[in-house]
Amino acid sequence: MNANEALKKLADGNRRFVDGRPTHPHQKPERRAITSSAQQPFAQVLTCSDSRVVPEILFDTGIGDIFVLRVAGNIVDDAVLGSLEYGAAHLNIPLIVVLGHTRCGAVTAAVEGADTGDHITALVESLLPAVEASRSKPGDPVENAVRANVFLETEILRQSEPTLAKLWETRAIQVVGAVYDIGTGEVEWLDLDRSTPE
Numbered sequence: 001m002n003a004n005e006a007l008k009k010l011a012d013g014n015r016r017f018v019d020g021r022p023t024h025p026h027q028k029p030e031r032r033a034i035t036s037s038a039q040q041p042f043a044q045v046l047t048c049s050d051s052r053v054v055p056e057i058l059f060d061t062g063i064g065d066i067f068v069l070r071v072a073g074n075i076v077d078d079a080v081l082g083s084l085e086y087g088a089a090h091l092n093i094p095l096i097v098v099l100g101h102t103r104c105g106a107v108t109a110a111v112e113g114a115d116t117g118d119h120i121t122a123l124v125e126s127l128l129p130a131v132e133a134s135r136s137k138p139g140d141p142v143e144n145a146v147r148a149n150v151f152l153e154t155e156i157l158r159q160s161e162p163t164l165a166k167l168w169e170t171r172a173i174q175v176v177g178a179v180y181d182i183g184t185g186e187v188e189w190l191d192l193d194r195s196t197p198e
């Protein structure tokens with residue numbers, strides 16, 4: 001499967017989920033048996049830990065389909081990069097999706113400048129560039145920062161040396177951004193360079 005096919009598969013799955021007619025593929029014992037010796041997921045998804053944002057469900061996928069990383073604010077750190085590198089370079093997964101979401105608590109904390117004096121502060125600090133980048137934009141500051149964060153992270157992944165940048169430049173991988181609406185269930189694909197799906 002190439003990146004465009006993977007993107008379409010995710011978009012189709014999200015459409016089924018939104019319409020209330022999911023097929024819950026690949027969740028039976030046979031699938032467990034088939035995938036027990038090796039995995040061959042078709043997409044990587046970096047998203048938030050928020051309990052309302054569940055990639056396997058919102059893309060209507062199953063066991064062995066998507067390689068998922070979840071961390072509050074879907075921020076990129078070295079552990080995330082290493083995981084994505086493994087997926088891209090060793091599992092040959094053609095697509096990376098950075099999936100932000102509406103009403104993100106981590107982004108809200110960053111917009112409000114929360115300083116809790118613990119590790120949450122460090123997490124929030126890594127979201128400040130997105131808050132800064134979207135500060136002058138009209139509209140809701142949290143939703144703007146969510147989008148800016150997805151955009152910035154997508155750029156970080158595309159430029160990440162040595163592995164992801166090389167795969168991106170040689171078009172071996174596609175890196176796209178999207179925002180999940182926790183109310184409607186819809187995934188909005190962001191119009192980024194080389195990332196416009198059907």
Ligand SMILES: [Zn+2]
Nearest residue numbers: 048050104105
């Ligand atoms: Zn969140």
